[in-house]
Amino acid sequence: MKLNLRALDAFRHTLQGGSATAAARELGISQPAVSRLLARLERDVGFELFWREKGRLVATPEARILADEVDLALGRLDRIATLARNIGDGAVGELRIVAPPSLVEGPLAPIVASFLSQNPQLRLSISPRDVETANQLIATRAVDCGFGRLPVDHPGVRAERLTINETVCVLPPRHRLAKLETIGATDLRDENLILLGQGRRSRAAIDAAFDRAGVAPRVRLETQTIGSACAFVANGVGIAILNELMARTYLRGGMQLRPFRPRLQHIYGFLTAADAPQAKVTQAFLAHCAASFRKLGNAAE
Structure with missing residues (x-):
């Protein structure tokens, strides 16, 4: 019947x-x-x-x-x-994301939290991964989307510009260079520096800026994460040269930021598989991220 x-x-x-x-x-x-x-x-x-x-x-x-x-x-x-x-x-389901660790622990955390609060039935998994692994996971659709610094050199990954920000010097409390509006390589000639490790594009750009200024940087400490670099600044080890958007998350106890010159910019994108359409939930998350970065004043329009 x-x-x-x-x-x-x-x-x-x-x-x-x-x-x-x-x-x-x-x-x-x-x-x-x-x-x-x-x-x-x-x-x-x-x-x-x-x-x-x-x-x-x-x-x-x-x-x-x-x-x-x-x-x-x-x-x-x-x-x-x-x-x-x-x-x-895009209100239910599961969203799988990969992103650089400093982005996950920094500005991405409140953005993800607010997206989840707006979509209570959505489950989200987020994995901090290195660039090569993240690109491979995105290209093979093992994850739904990710974040990464642009440009992306992988034919299987589609990138949409999301946020742009500058390089800054993170100063310990009451540091003498805080009186300057911007800080260049020559201002850092005799300063102990905290830099992220070799092999990064951002590190190569910083080293090139010092080379052009004819200054040998006094690298007191190398580390691998922005959070640890800021922790060493707070403990008086030296001045860190970092991505502004990431560094702001870790400021405490009177630490200050000053723009580094020459201007070195960091452009991050929203990454998806090049050969696949975006699911509704992925589109909704991209729109939420773009709106959030606009509110922060860091959108890459």
């Missing part, structure tokens, strides 16, 4: 409203249309569903037995419809 869903819905609304007229009003159809649907359902199930009593439809005992199962079945369908709408809106 195959039952008609519209007829079951008419049956449910008739029970709830007590008449075919009330059911028609709820369903947005005519009263005769409801009567035809009820008649069809009676033919399909093989017994009467309603008796007429003083102008009202009264459910038969058989109809009352059927009613609970109809409510359960149609309730499940309602939940499926709601789930489908939410999936279409």
Whole structure:
């Protein structure tokens, strides 16, 4: 036996409203249309569903037995419809992300938190990975999206500019160079420096700036994360030269930022697989990230 869903819905609304007229009003159809649907359902199930009593439809005992199962079945369908709408809106599901560790621990954390608060049924996994691994995971669609510094040198990755910011000097509290509006390589000639390790594009650009200025940098300490670099600044080891957006997360105890000159910019993008369309939830997350960076004043328009 195959039952008609519209007829079951008419049956449910008739029970709830007590008449075919009330059911028609709820369903947005005519009263005769409801009567035809009820008649069809009676033919399909093989017994009467309603008796007429003083102008009202009264459910038969058989109809009352059927009613609970109809409510359960149609309730499940309602939940499926709601789930489908939410999936279409990007409100449920799972989003898998890769990103540089300093971005995850810094500005990305509040952005992800606010996105999750707006989408309570969404599950998100985020993995800090190095550039090469992140690009491979994105290109092979092992993850849905990621973040990385631009330009990206991988044919399987599509990049959309997201945020741009400058390189800054992170100064310990009450440092003499805090009186300067900007700090160049010559200002740092006799200063102990904290730099991120060799092999990074940002480190190569900093080394080139010192070379052009004819200054040999006094590298007191090398480290691998922006958080640790700022921790050493706070403990008086020296001055760190870092990405401004990342460094702001770790400022404490009177530490100050001054722009480094010449200007060295960091451009980060939102990364997805080049050969695949973005899912609704990925599109929603990109829009949220772009809006968040605009509020921070770091959007790469």
